[in-house]
Amino acid sequence: MVSGSWGDLREVPLTGLRPLCVYLAGPSTGTPEERRARFSAAYDSLTADGHSVIAPGWVHPDTADARELLSVVEDDMASLAASDLLVTLPGSDHLWEVVAASALGVPRVPFTAALPDSLTA
Secondary structure, three states: OOOOOOOOOOOOOOOOOOOOEEEEEOOOOOOHHHHHHHHHHHHHHHHHOOOEEEOHHHOOOOOOOHHHHHHHHHHHHHHHHOOOEEEEOOOOOOOHHHHHHHHHOOOEEEOOOOOOHHHHO
């Protein structure tokens, strides 16, 4: 479908595909409202197409404890490994999920089609 290489990404339409388990990754910066706006358009579009969506970045864990944070990352890694596809929002090029997906052989597809212009800049 798509190359695991960082430089060879193409926009692939996700409509009409068999239902997939999709891991949705995007920047977890900003306020909770900004994160919700970034993730909700993609999440809603993907679930409307019948895909099962895992979106751990939607909720930014509020923890100062290193063990708890490592546990969150471990859970996220297991979810990514079990996914059919990594769908990334704009600004995701340097996320750990991109590197991990490549190492795990999980294809990556950028998602921009359903996002308002204000969220793709």
